[in-house]
Amino acid sequence: MVKRKQKSDRRQESDKVLGHDPFEGLDMEWINREEGELSIRVLGQDPFEDLDVEWVYEGVDELPTEPAQEEADRNPSAVRVAPAEIEARPIPRVTADKLRPADKLRPADKAPSEWRRPREFTVEQVVVEKFPLEQAVAEVETTRHPRPAERIQRGRPTSIADTEVLMPAATFHFPADFKWGVATAAHQVEGNNVLNDWWAWEQENGHIKNGHMSGLACDWWDNAEADFDRAAEMGLDALRLSIEWSRVEPRPGVFDDSALQRYGQMLQGLRERGIEPMVTLHHFTSPRWLAEQGGWENPEVVALFARFARRVVEALGRHCDLWCTINEPNVYGYMGYLEGVFPPGQSDLKTAMRVIRNMLVAHAAAYREIHTLQPDARVGLAHNMRVFDPVTRRSLLDRRAARMTDKVYNQAILTALTRGWWTPPLGFGLAWKVRGTLDWIGLNYYTRDLVTFDHTQSEALFNRRMQAEGAELLDGGYGEFYPRGMFRCLQRLARLGLPIYVTENGIPDDDDDQRPRYLLSHLHEMWHAIQLCYPVMGYYHWTLVDNFEWAEGWTLRFGLIALDPKTQSRTPRLSADLYAEIVRANAISSRVIDTYAPELRAEMLPR
Numbered sequence: 001m002v003k004r005k006q007k008s009d010r011r012q013e014s015d016k017v018l019g020h021d022p023f024e025g026l027d028m029e030w031i032n033r034e035e036g037e038l039s040i041r042v043l044g045q046d047p048f049e050d051l052d053v054e055w056v057y058e059g060v061d062e063l064p065t066e067p068a069q070e071e072a073d074r075n076p077s078a079v080r081v082a083p084a085e086i087e088a089r090p091i092p093r094v095t096a097d098k099l100r101p102a103d104k105l106r107p108a109d110k111a112p113s114e115w116r117r118p119r120e121f122t123v124e125q126v127v128v129e130k131f132p133l134e135q136a137v138a139e140v141e142t143t144r145h146p147r148p149a150e151r152i153q154r155g156r157p158t159s160i161a162d163t164e165v166l167m168p169a170a171t172f173h174f175p176a177d178f179k180w181g182v183a184t185a186a187h188q189v190e191g192n193n194v195l196n197d198w199w200a201w202e203q204e205n206g207h208i209k210n211g212h213m214s215g216l217a218c219d220w221w222d223n224a225e226a227d228f229d230r231a232a233e234m235g236l237d238a239l240r241l242s243i244e245w246s247r248v249e250p251r252p253g254v255f256d257d258s259a260l261q262r263y264g265q266m267l268q269g270l271r272e273r274g275i276e277p278m279v280t281l282h283h284f285t286s287p288r289w290l291a292e293q294g295g296w297e298n299p300e301v302v303a304l305f306a307r308f309a310r311r312v313v314e315a316l317g318r319h320c321d322l323w324c325t326i327n328e329p330n331v332y333g334y335m336g337y338l339e340g341v342f343p344p345g346q347s348d349l350k351t352a353m354r355v356i357r358n359m360l361v362a363h364a365a366a367y368r369e370i371h372t373l374q375p376d377a378r379v380g381l382a383h384n385m386r387v388f389d390p391v392t393r394r395s396l397l398d399r400r401a402a403r404m405t406d407k408v409y410n411q412a413i414l415t416a417l418t419r420g421w422w423t424p425p426l427g428f429g430l431a432w433k434v435r436g437t438l439d440w441i442g443l444n445y446y447t448r449d450l451v452t453f454d455h456t457q458s459e460a461l462f463n464r465r466m467q468a469e470g471a472e473l474l475d476g477g478y479g480e481f482y483p484r485g486m487f488r489c490l491q492r493l494a495r496l497g498l499p500i501y502v503t504e505n506g507i508p509d510d511d512d513d514q515r516p517r518y519l520l521s522h523l524h525e526m527w528h529a530i531q532l533c534y535p536v537m538g539y540y541h542w543t544l545v546d547n548f549e550w551a552e553g554w555t556l557r558f559g560l561i562a563l564d565p566k567t568q569s570r571t572p573r574l575s576a577d578l579y580a581e582i583v584r585a586n587a588i589s590s591r592v593i594d595t596y597a598p599e600l601r602a603e604m605l606p607r
Contacts, residue, residue, distance in 0.1 A: 168605045172527045172588040179276065179538025180583040181238025182231060183504050185283040188547035191217035195246035197291040198284070201343040212553025218545050219568055221262070225269050227545055230561065232273040234580040239270055240324070240503060240540045242280035243312055246287040260315040267319035279316065280324040280382065281309055281366060284332060284342065284550070295344065296355045302362045309366035313373045321377045324503065325366045328384040328444060329359040330409055341551045349459055353425050360416055360434045367437040380440035381417070382503040385410050387448030387485040391466065397453035401463040405451050408461060418496055440537070441496060442503030445489050447479025475508045476556045483521035487529050494534040502526060506542035508556035515575040516596040523588060524604055541579060545570060
């Protein structure tokens, strides 16, 4: 109270010194004028010009005349009603089910005299009662329709009912031309790819979990259009699929035109449904004849892959101009030539690096072949990225181990493709053949690893990976639930100055108890990246229908739609409805959050 009195005294002294009120006659309308002019320049119109606000006064018998209003402003106590009158006009409880659309905020079932805010209340009569933060969070987590975190209570009289305040609402919009799709791979969905190295790999005992085989897979070779219809019904406008090299070129130099014709039918079917295809030329599988010649260890594979790419573009170029040359060279090299769980099942770091290097050179050769045939084509590569953080940030050894792992797994490929340098252990010297061979870059993101130094792991660059203590883990030991990694990877790729597609992102979740949260939280991180003008052009969820998941067989279920491989019956999961709602609205709304993952409200819509 003393401080307020001192401030008042100072104001009076200032008036005495100046001899007038320094703010008298000050034109504050320039704010509205300039904001209006700016809106017109940016939007081409004044967005508030035709805004209808007259409904606010509907049903009000009489508005105060200007002199009466001036008197009310000068002397608020003159129009204050008595407590008895206040009790006779209780303030209604405002709940979500009583709200009308966004342009009409009054409850439809209340008379105007009930919902109109009384002008006679003064600020000192309002008491705001806050719930403790812990209680608010608990309420959000335990109910599908969260209760408000605070409520307003009138001070005098105390008999008036509390008024509930709605929880925050927001809509996270995506760009109008943003692409929404799903990603697939030929061997995982087509069925009966008997001529590639993976089919042969499956026939040997111990290679696939539980002895599973791809078999008919999702029966796409004969019936892909049925799933295309499902994708279209969800509102998708993009779909990533791959071409099976062994179907197109079953023997060296011999091309099967009937196989190319079938792929042409698929791409045309997508176009007819308003779905843009992204075609991947190599997604983990190679012809058996190529494997017999040394596969990707053989330098001659570069010319062979370029020949294959040229033949595919000649046949299918009229249906597609968005090409992904190779999927995840780092995963292919590590899983097949270091971990040994993909064919050919080797475990040698030097060989793994040579394979990855050959794949990048082959990518560059295919890039040039495609642009020779299609000068306006958009050609890129899908790059798998994992976040590697040190287990102990204060440990120099852990930090160096994490940094080295990141450099080898994530950065070396990007450095070669954008700067034209080979970096250890991928190689040494200039990489001019591969430099500048990206029109866009694809991000495949799923999870992160914590890294600690381990001197016994020389083949793994002296690192050992683990998950954070207490972290939520994905099914099948697939990794840690870490949405922030999506933003971190997009932020890193944005520095390349290239358009970005999220070419894969998903989760193995048979009972669908994690996927809604995973999908919403990762899309929200992607939305944040877009708000910072990172050039993210589209999102391809992995995947539409449960498919054959390589060495894990049918044990990992990534599909928005559940599949029974024996009967080929399909059952949409709840997350399919969630993704469809996001796609159709081109946005994430607070209603969608509350419906599918209300536990995310406190995180995505903080007060």
